[in-house]
Structures are given as structure tokens and as C-alpha cells.
Amino acid sequence: MTQPPALAGAWFITPGHSPARFPAALGSGADVALVDLEDSVPAAVKAQARQDATAFFTSAAGTRPVRGVRISSPTTRDGILDLAAIADYPVRPDLVLIPKAESARDFEITAGALDAPGYTPHLYALIETPRAVEELPSIVRADRIAGVAFGTADYATATGCSKDWEALLHARSALVTSAAAAGIHAIDAPFFDLDDLVALRHESERARDLGFAGKCCVHPRQLPIVTDVFTPTSEQIAAARAIVAAADEAGGRIVRVGEQMVGPPMVKAAQALLARVAARTPSGVSA
Structure with a gap:
């Protein structure tokens, strides 16, 4: 669920x-x-x-x-x-x-x-x-x-x-x-x-x-x-977007983002954070 x-x-x-x-x-x-x-x-x-x-x-x-x-x-x-x-x-x-x-x-x-x-x-x-x-x-x-x-x-x-x-x-x-x-x-x-x-x-x-x-x-x-x-900070949102983008580009493989290695659990957490931001952002307004 x-x-x-x-x-x-x-x-x-x-x-x-x-x-x-x-x-x-x-x-x-x-x-x-x-x-x-x-x-x-x-x-x-x-x-x-x-x-x-x-x-x-x-x-x-x-x-x-x-x-x-x-x-x-x-x-x-x-x-x-x-x-x-x-x-x-x-x-x-x-x-x-x-x-x-x-x-x-x-x-x-x-x-x-x-x-x-x-x-x-x-x-x-x-x-x-x-x-x-x-x-x-x-x-x-x-x-x-x-x-x-x-x-x-x-x-x-x-x-x-x-x-x-x-x-x-x-x-x-x-x-x-x-x-x-x-x-x-x-x-x-x-x-x-x-x-x-x-x-x-x-x-x-x-x-x-x-x-x-x-x-x-x-x-x-x-x-x-x-x-x-x-509410996630602007820095947290930017980091989450970077993680999701890097994971997409890597085709799901473990990838380096900044100074950390990012695998599926980190990607899932980043996606969840962005989903929370989207749920609280009025339509047409950039987060």
C-alpha cells in the first residue's frame, strides 16, 4: 500500500x-x-x-x-x-x-x-x-x-x-x-x-x-x-532531483552523485520526497 x-x-x-x-x-x-x-x-x-x-x-x-x-x-x-x-x-x-x-x-x-x-x-x-x-x-x-x-x-x-x-x-x-x-x-x-x-x-x-x-x-x-x-528544504529538493536524474541516466545502476554512492533505496527516498513536494505545490507553481 x-x-x-x-x-x-x-x-x-x-x-x-x-x-x-x-x-x-x-x-x-x-x-x-x-x-x-x-x-x-x-x-x-x-x-x-x-x-x-x-x-x-x-x-x-x-x-x-x-x-x-x-x-x-x-x-x-x-x-x-x-x-x-x-x-x-x-x-x-x-x-x-x-x-x-x-x-x-x-x-x-x-x-x-x-x-x-x-x-x-x-x-x-x-x-x-x-x-x-x-x-x-x-x-x-x-x-x-x-x-x-x-x-x-x-x-x-x-x-x-x-x-x-x-x-x-x-x-x-x-x-x-x-x-x-x-x-x-x-x-x-x-x-x-x-x-x-x-x-x-x-x-x-x-x-x-x-x-x-x-x-x-x-x-x-x-x-x-x-x-x-x-517541508523539505530547497537544498533537499535539489539533491533529490539530482539523485533521480542521475539514476534515470544510469538506467537503475548504482551511481555517484556528488560525494555519495546512490543505489535503489536512496532513489526511492528521493522520489518519495519529490512526491510530497508535488502534493503540496499548487498546480502551475514551481517548487
């Missing part, structure tokens, strides 16, 4: 019971914008949030940002009600984030409720429990899974660990490894200290270097930093 490059980068989530925030979320510059029907929505207004969220999906599919929804767990009453409501939306989400995912059953339920002729949304697993980390090899091979995202808050609560990078490194590494083995994206958890933008950049860079394809944001001020970290 090859994950669409458009689903990488900065993700932004906004509460479903606050429709006044929808225009800002959709115009924030995020690569993926999600409306939340789960944890950020109080129980008393969940029904209203399901109705209000229809306004989040007003543009044709395929426009940027990719528009998604985080439902409640499909094994709960709220999740079932979420799915029933979404199935009747005039314009349905491109992406569905499934929280507390722990088995292929979560995808069977979600796809069974939403899939329709001409409509098969990207389904992402939110990995946020110890059991989910243990079951990652089977979860990432579930039918219809498109990617995984990490939820540090619930995971740290369940394990009793801190939310520091070192304490969560094992879970993050497992997530990236399993996702890579299945050929899907892994998206890192939000950074919850809204005022420490230096630490946000540092954690984003570590997540990128570990292999995550993007990171969630919970406040608009976080988006420029996360976008910058996960």
Missing part, C-alpha cells in the same frame, strides 16, 4: 461543537484538517456536534486541506451514532480517524458503516493504548487501513509513564516500524505545551527524523513550525 503524499505534514484538529472555528481551521494552512467528535466534545453537546460538523465538509473532495473527522470509538454508542450521522452527510469526509483502535474489527465496523459506491474514505488508526502497541503488526495490515497516528495522552495515562520523548520512544519506534512495514504513514501526537514553541520544534524534528510523516497540532500557532519541519 502506498500512502498519498497529501496526507503527510501538519494535521490540525478542531472541536466539532465550535462551528465558528471551522473557517479558521480550514484556512489555517494545515495539510489535513480534522473536526473532532470525540474527546474535545462534552457529552452534553455531542449530538449537536454531529449536526454542526456537516458545515466542515462543504468543498469538493480532493481540495486542500484534506478534510477529516475523528469519531468516537466505533465500539461505543457515541461511535455508532457518529458513523450513522456521517453516512448521511451531504459531503462526507476524506479521512476518518478511529480512536482507541486495537484490532481489525474497528476498521470493519467503520468501513461497513461508511463505504459506499464511489466513496471509500481513508481510515486512520489512533494508537493510544498499550494493547494497541502490542497489536500493531496486525492492526497495520487490517483491510482498509490507510495510516496510523499516535496518541500520547491516553497512552501515558494507561502506562503511568511521562509524556517526555524518552519515555515514549519505544511506542513511537514501534509505530513507525509497523507503519513502514505496511507501507503506510505514521503521524505523531500533538505537543501540548502551547507556549514552548522551541520545544515543539525540537520534538517535531525528532519525530521527523524517527520516520513520522507528519504531526498533529492543537493550536494554530503550532502549525507554521510543524509545517516548516516537515
Whole structure:
């Protein structure tokens, strides 16, 4: 499975019971914008949030940002009600984030409720429990899974660990490894200290270097930093183009580019980088 490059980068989530925030979320510059029907929505207004969220999906599919929804767990009453409501939306989400995912059953339920002729949304697993980390090899091979995202808050609560990078490194590494083995994206958890933008950049860079394809944001001020970290630099783009061009000229043989020897893995990485750039570049604009 090859994950669409458009689903990488900065993700932004906004509460479903606050429709006044929808225009800002959709115009924030995020690569993926999600409306939340789960944890950020109080129980008393969940029904209203399901109705209000229809306004989040007003543009044709395929426009940027990719528009998604985080439902409640499909094994709960709220999740079932979420799915029933979404199935009747005039314009349905491109992406569905499934929280507390722990088995292929979560995808069977979600796809069974939403899939329709001409409509098969990207389904992402939110990995946020110890059991989910243990079951990652089977979860990432579930039918219809498109990617995984990490939820540090619930995971740290369940394990009793801190939310520091070192304490969560094992879970993050497992997530990236399993996702890579299945050929899907892994998206890192939000950074919850809204005022420490230096630490946000540092954690984003570590997540990128570990292999995550993007990171969630919970406040608009976080988006420029996360976008910058996960956007290839002009130097990286030029190097990738040189690698691809040299490989094409060499007919797939190992070739020297600058001071390094370049083989198939480097070429594949360069092609993936250029695909991400193309996905984020408006038509007719040179990167």
C-alpha cells in the first residue's frame, strides 16, 4: 500500500461543537484538517456536534486541506451514532480517524458503516493504548487501513509513564516500524505545551527524523513550525532531483552523485520526497 503524499505534514484538529472555528481551521494552512467528535466534545453537546460538523465538509473532495473527522470509538454508542450521522452527510469526509483502535474489527465496523459506491474514505488508526502497541503488526495490515497516528495522552495515562520523548520512544519506534512495514504513514501526537514553541520544534524534528510523516497540532500557532519541519528544504529538493536524474541516466545502476554512492533505496527516498513536494505545490507553481 502506498500512502498519498497529501496526507503527510501538519494535521490540525478542531472541536466539532465550535462551528465558528471551522473557517479558521480550514484556512489555517494545515495539510489535513480534522473536526473532532470525540474527546474535545462534552457529552452534553455531542449530538449537536454531529449536526454542526456537516458545515466542515462543504468543498469538493480532493481540495486542500484534506478534510477529516475523528469519531468516537466505533465500539461505543457515541461511535455508532457518529458513523450513522456521517453516512448521511451531504459531503462526507476524506479521512476518518478511529480512536482507541486495537484490532481489525474497528476498521470493519467503520468501513461497513461508511463505504459506499464511489466513496471509500481513508481510515486512520489512533494508537493510544498499550494493547494497541502490542497489536500493531496486525492492526497495520487490517483491510482498509490507510495510516496510523499516535496518541500520547491516553497512552501515558494507561502506562503511568511521562509524556517526555524518552519515555515514549519505544511506542513511537514501534509505530513507525509497523507503519513502514505496511507501507503506510505514521503521524505523531500533538505537543501540548502551547507556549514552548522551541520545544515543539525540537520534538517535531525528532519525530521527523524517527520516520513520522507528519504531526498533529492543537493550536494554530503550532502549525507554521510543524509545517516548516516537515517541508523539505530547497537544498533537499535539489539533491533529490539530482539523485533521480542521475539514476534515470544510469538506467537503475548504482551511481555517484556528488560525494555519495546512490543505489535503489536512496532513489526511492528521493522520489518519495519529490512526491510530497508535488502534493503540496499548487498546480502551475514551481517548487
